[in-house]
Amino acid sequence: MHLSLLTSVLLTFGLFFGQVEYKQLIGSWQLTHFDGMEKIVHSPQYQNANSMERASMDARIKYRLENTVYQFEAGDVLKFTDFENQTVVQKEAKIELMDGNMLLIHEEKGDRLAKILEFTDQKMVLQPISKSSVSGKLIFERIKK
Template sequence: MHLSLVTSVLLTFAVFWNQIEYQQLIGSWQLTHFEGMEKIVNSSQYQNASAAEKAGMDARINYRLENTVYQFEEGDLLKFTDLENQTVVQKEAKIEIKEGNMLLIHEERGDRLAKIVEFSDDKMVLQPISKNSVSGKLIFERIKK
């Protein structure tokens, strides 16, 4: 019994100790990889495509990567680029970090939720959470000034 109490205390401390603070996120983050790319490249549509069609799909993937930047700013504000109808648009949202490193994004179209599954000074991995679909992880690297 004593051992399980010690284990519980240590696990609670580990969760608290690993909680990411908003201040750690402040700065610019570039999307460098998303698991959805692998689904596209492994799809039969991609595999059976002509060289020109594959080049077009690859160009759209690269365009998405190059144009997805998250800028976390003071005041719990996220400025980010997004694609709407193949056009890059700038958006803003309020951010909350909930227990368990859950990132709650209050966007005009509704709230979005993602879990920060990995974090360091230079890398952040987000797992979007959605009732409608299971999307893959998004890997960001901090943009050095």
């Protein structure tokens, strides 16, 4: 009994902290949580807003979550939704998965970097890496077909 529990814990630990292979990423991933949302909800602007303003902010957060999908495809291609001028746009980028579970996304506006902090078949936690800001973790769940 204790051996099977220990084995399960070690396998889970290995999935969280082992090297992710690109083929494991292939599929669609829905954004379910973004640390930046917590900053908004705890901000004075949100806290002091009337119910209509708060409902509007909540709707924008929900819209952003519902419309942020990463589609990893064979050939190191990432198709994803992004927002430009409050409008959802489809984009495509080449992607590299490097040692240390680092994702390098080659976009038209330049390269972006993110670290995979946690990974299972159903959940992926990314930490965008930027010299200019700390944007918080992004939590994705695999979209079941």
